[in-house]
Amino acid sequence: MRTFDNARPVRIAYVGGGSLNWATKLMGDLAHDGTLTAEVALYDIDHAAAERNARIGQRYSAAAPSAKVTYTAEKTLAAALTGADFVVISILPGTFAEMASDIAIPERYGIVQSVGDTVGPGGFIRALRAIPAIYEIGLAIGEHCPKAYVVNLTNPMSVLTGALFRAFPDIRAWGACHEVIKTRRTLAFLANQKRGEIHYRMADAKVNVLGINHFTWVNAMSVDGVDMMADYLAFAEQHRDSGWRERPIDMNDEHERYFEDMSKVKFDLTCRFGIAAAAGDRHLAEFVPQSWYLDRHRDFAFGLTPVEYRIRERSQKVAAAEALDSGAPLPPPAPSEEAIVEQLRALLGGEEHVSNVNLPNRGQVAGLPEGVIVETNARFSGLGIQPVFAGRLPPAVETLVLPHALRQTALLDAVLNRNADALLPLFLSDPLVQPIGLARAEQMFGEMIAATRHCLPQELACYCIIP
Amino acid sequence: MRTFDNARPVRIAYVGGGSLNWATKLMGDLAHDGTLTAEVALYDIDHAAAERNARIGQRYSAAAPSAKVTYTAEKTLAAALTGADFVVISILPGTFAEMASDIAIPERYGIVQSVGDTVGPGGFIRALRAIPAIYEIGLAIGEHCPKAYVVNLTNPMSVLTGALFRAFPDIRAWGACHEVIKTRRTLAFLANQKRGEIHYRMADAKVNVLGINHFTWVNAMSVDGVDMMADYLAFAEQHRDSGWRERPIDMNDEHERYFEDMSKVKFDLTCRFGIAAAAGDRHLAEFVPQSWYLDRHRDFAFGLTPVEYRIRERSQKVAAAEALDSGAPLPPPAPSEEAIVEQLRALLGGEEHVSNVNLPNRGQVAGLPEGVIVETNARFSGLGIQPVFAGRLPPAVETLVLPHALRQTALLDAVLNRNADALLPLFLSDPLVQPIGLARAEQMFGEMIAATRHCLPQELACYCIIP
Amino acid sequence: MRTFDNARPVRIAYVGGGSLNWATKLMGDLAHDGTLTAEVALYDIDHAAAERNARIGQRYSAAAPSAKVTYTAEKTLAAALTGADFVVISILPGTFAEMASDIAIPERYGIVQSVGDTVGPGGFIRALRAIPAIYEIGLAIGEHCPKAYVVNLTNPMSVLTGALFRAFPDIRAWGACHEVIKTRRTLAFLANQKRGEIHYRMADAKVNVLGINHFTWVNAMSVDGVDMMADYLAFAEQHRDSGWRERPIDMNDEHERYFEDMSKVKFDLTCRFGIAAAAGDRHLAEFVPQSWYLDRHRDFAFGLTPVEYRIRERSQKVAAAEALDSGAPLPPPAPSEEAIVEQLRALLGGEEHVSNVNLPNRGQVAGLPEGVIVETNARFSGLGIQPVFAGRLPPAVETLVLPHALRQTALLDAVLNRNADALLPLFLSDPLVQPIGLARAEQMFGEMIAATRHCLPQELACYCIIP
């Protein structure tokens, strides 16, 4: 295979370009890559934040002599998208205030949520807020850059990636999430342990992913052509009770504490269902009955992330961004583990790349309906993004996954059709909502809608059962 | 259309022909019908009971001058099946002792079951016992009377009807259940109320049924060509809190008390999900989280049926059968509401008949997988049994129904493949089991298996986690 | 079951109400029925013809004392549809002049067509003309009478019934065709022959229909509960070479000659493929290679219908209608064999009715894709129109049927999307077109489009390869 020497410049539109997380990672990765000639157009409803990121981006480029990347902040979505070859979408629909109510109201009803951004009552309401915004972006892509490749980084991932395809069915989009990387790192660790030396890296750990975002499973693993599935199951059994982390956790560090993950949930699910659960414990726990893990989150040693902490953390990140903007030293050039730049290079004709992404089901997960957004490996190449056939979940796991996939699809339908009546029945059927009983669940739903009403389309905001 | 005048004699094999319920109903219906020439071969592992029923049957025939039906008791299944045109299957795998443990053990873990024969921990374990027996019957039908029509009356209906099709895929079988009749009676009542006179009977109330046995739903209703769906929804709303029965309940009558059903569950589900739930409250409640209805069964005014009562009731029925056998007066000739004789006549070329039965899904319920056993209307005619397309459940209801259908299918696979490892994961995923947590559920499963081990195939009985 | 005594008046909109065939049949059937109170609104682009039919209809009603049917001619489609409970669609898109070129041009290329209205080059071009017109009617129904039941009588049946569902997916429509009745009559004849007396009528002959319109097959037959499939196959074998008709044909009668059908094609296909072909020979022959039957239509004793004769016949019908309008005696009251009035009564709550109609595939024909228009039995009742599961065609027959179904669906897509480029590839793949080679087929297509260009949407008419 030839060396990648693509000199054609690409235009990258970044929607949510004022972002404090992802945008900076991308800047670092582009600076580190050094082979791509790119023009990055940042767009954000907070234009000042986009401008700040543009300035920081320029610093990254200046610091990396080989980087041929320029940054601009655009004032309109249309301006950012026009001419784009790639679009990155990373937005926060609503603010942390709404996210706080997504967590706090259910808590009063006895429902514990570790993250609250994917499923459960919090994920449900968050989706209501986010779907219309992402749908508009999808329409704009269809109008301004229909051939562009589009990566969505926004949660709830499945529902929002689905919204893009509803807006513009020919969109070349995928949803990218890094949760499975943790399992691949564990697998590389295990292979090195078996070999007796550090030889393999995360990229050497091949896993066959199937499921839906944040509720992903792995039914085949291999390193160096050797089937590692039995080794992994044994490892899970061995560490199921004690928990396991490659590096020790520092419980004095607030971030580490709130994002704690000792893989006890992963390993317990893995042992019980005979297939590796492969997402963060905090996410997995929200897809199953509260009685399984959330009720005993201390025993299972995973953190509940307080929104109050997210707010503080955000302030720190703003401060850090302002410092960078004011000339503070850039972090040393190191690639993130995000696959986006590798995916982009592969689409441009560089080395082919396979990684797990979120796409409409075209059969890659047997047993899940056509069209629901699933997560499996996909091939990135000059031919585009093509899902790789992943097989079928074992039946017991399928009974856990399938209702979530159906609910996400139906939620999307309800929001896009502005069908307010369809919302409550779907909400009632979520496993985290079920145990509180139907009448209390209805009351809770009313409170949650009331708290976020100002962020909803009018037809959906009219659900008003609270006197 | 010509009058039905079929003079060809038919041979009916009755497997479980010592039955104290169904067999007597069939005798009464055949006596009442008067048009069929039939030879009924009763087979039961309790041969004396079959002989007793044969004698009682002969009395029925003698009493109804137009009836051309004879009864014999056969000593082997093969003898009963050979030459059969129709086969009725109504057996009790295991005894009430096992059924008692199916209810009592979960009760110690806080799980309330109103019936315990369909889903939930009780239904699951009952299926383990019954599948191998029914499968053997299916094989015998394939060998001795492959062209016979076969009606299964045994619970758990979905799983066992599925077992027949696994044993002999070309079997002309269906599963018959009368739960939906109650909704049709309510609908006829409502139509009469609207008309201001008693004009319509149950048979005039047409309903479009879809779902799985005991968790059936109705999305279209019509009487006399008039769409009654909105009327029914209004009726459900009106009686949701107070409950409703056509005739008052006598709470001093033990039977009525234990089988109490004021339609409050039906109506509450109907109002919440916008589609009529159409099975007995005691059954419906077991398919959904315990927090919804079972926890408050007194408020929702439905009975929990004690197995202890079933045992006493059975003794009474034995006594009644013995009395009939000794010359006690036969009940007055009146048809039951069971559709079996009508179905049989239609298959023989009489008036076509449409009623709701259990069949493998061939698309009649969109959204449920091909091959799972579903309940919808089917056409009975000289062409055989053909499901009628029923449409799709609303998404929220589908998320409740689909996991049960998948679990039933996977349970069948596990039992037929003697795959003991697959059982516990499926058991854990049942909604009634979920709230007690994974570790306690595993322990409960071990206890339940231990209690019923003597009725299981050896490969499945080896699951032995209790010290 | 109660007697049908529906006193509610229904409004029937008849689109193409100037029709000389179907409208008169319907008038006769309604007069003969006597139980329905109906108001028939006739609409036709030839308003005078609709007015004439309205006057004739009034004569029918006056002559049948029990008939409670009135007729009016409406000037606009909207006026006819507004308030309609039922809609009948029977139109002729274009004139016989276009139909003449549909036959004549292929004839010059050596392609023989017996009818030319369903598939083959003639059916293809006819569909191009008709789809846009029917689609407009479907849109109007969605706007003016979305709850109405709609029966389409227009050919090409499959494509046009599909067009209605594309225009308005919730339409309660079906396509009605009487071709299968001939097979049912033959079956009744056979059953009577076997019994030795005339006892059974067509309605007693039950057949399980599956396939697509005019290429329908029957894989199960029954009279009086007796399986007649083997008898029918033997009958077909016996009469395969000689041909068979219940009544002798009068070859001096022009109509009989041109519509000749001795069942030789039906029987030959039946013997070769082991399943009964069940449509007129003239239709069946056009779905298979010309080398099979069309090339030897004299040997196979079926007529080719000259358009020149259709034109003359039409003149006679116009004259007959004018005579009726001027007071000529009405034909004696006798029901046609069309099922429409029975279907209508069943939908209104009368006796349930099952007959074969054309509907989108919801699984009723396994092996054919979801959504293509298939012909099977359907249940007509107060619950609406519901297809009955019909099973799957044998593989060899499926390979013949499926490409037609796919081509019809793709043709509909192409016309509705005004995608002119998609037409020729589809045209080339038709079995009647294949043998003349690709280059000549392309030339023929150009000529046929040129001849009918004035009847096509502009975007499709621009295909212009003839210098």
Place this chain on the structure above:
Amino acid sequence: MRTFDNARPVRIAYVGGGSLNWATKLMGDLAHDGTLTAEVALYDIDHAAAERNARIGQRYSAAAPSAKVTYTAEKTLAAALTGADFVVISILPGTFAEMASDIAIPERYGIVQSVGDTVGPGGFIRALRAIPAIYEIGLAIGEHCPKAYVVNLTNPMSVLTGALFRAFPDIRAWGACHEVIKTRRTLAFLANQKRGEIHYRMADAKVNVLGINHFTWVNAMSVDGVDMMADYLAFAEQHRDSGWRERPIDMNDEHERYFEDMSKVKFDLTCRFGIAAAAGDRHLAEFVPQSWYLDRHRDFAFGLTPVEYRIRERSQKVAAAEALDSGAPLPPPAPSEEAIVEQLRALLGGEEHVSNVNLPNRGQVAGLPEGVIVETNARFSGLGIQPVFAGRLPPAVETLVLPHALRQTALLDAVLNRNADALLPLFLSDPLVQPIGLARAEQMFGEMIAATRHCLPQELACYCIIP
């Protein structure tokens, strides 16, 4: 990614190991590769041929100092398969004598076949002979080496790869065919032409393949990340009439003459259907009506391969093998373009590999039924062989491909169920057979069966209509 340094020895069983074509290619490729440590067990019903190849193989290994490959000839299939990690299947069921009658008999009926080994009358009869043999091999693999990877090289590829999966559904098999390579070479040529220098190789030309073996299509092409589809369509249009070859053909060379392929069929189909036909012209022509290309094979400049020539060619190959066995110089080490060694390395954990292979459809070709054998790209990695989602054929092409896929599947069913009655209807429906009429086709079928009867299972050989 790490360098491939797999030192684990692999055992390769070669079924048909006396082969004069494929076995030698594999030896050359293994010698050239140099990185694999392999033990090759050759099995052939002609044991002497296997022994000869073993000796030749040893010479290859000896000549390539880095090759760590040994060769043995095994006397039984079981011995060859036991312990195998990889199995290669390349057999000739029957002899060239049967192949000669597959061509000669249809020729007398006016049916021209350019190859006669895939579809058409010749391919059909060849499948009858080969399916039972391959099925037995599949069973033996399930017994002796169920985890082995299995590559089938035998035609008819689709049917026989299907037979392996029927014999052992968990088989890790794929069918490999090099026809698409020609299109990739053309694409590389075109990209180099556009660039003005020789820069790209076949491996740089990425194509999205979909269809069935030898009737494969390409709907997306890319070199270096640039979409080349429009360029290819223009190239096809440009060379459609004149034909095109990268290197000139030597019509004096008998082999070149008989295997002539000027891409005129490929390009003509490509221009007419708007998607690239991507198999050899001699193969493509047999899937479509004879009137399209076979009737004018001289105009379309593709060869008809006489079996008489195959027989002579085989003698030359035997002579060449004997010479090699007697010490004649080995050909210079050069890799063939076959992907097998690359696939094997990827499965062992080397660099991932994507190429087009034949596998049961799991959704990778939308629109074709689940389970039929389709050809698309698949990912080869340590996780095994996983098809890559390829999309859907345009409708007109789908109507041409689908009947072949259905016929192949039904043929497999018929042979495995020994259902002789199902064969003739399937045979009649083949496009090459259709034009001769049903009666003559039946007669031809009888002659062809008679000529090959000694190679068929008894139940299928009894079809005997020739006096």
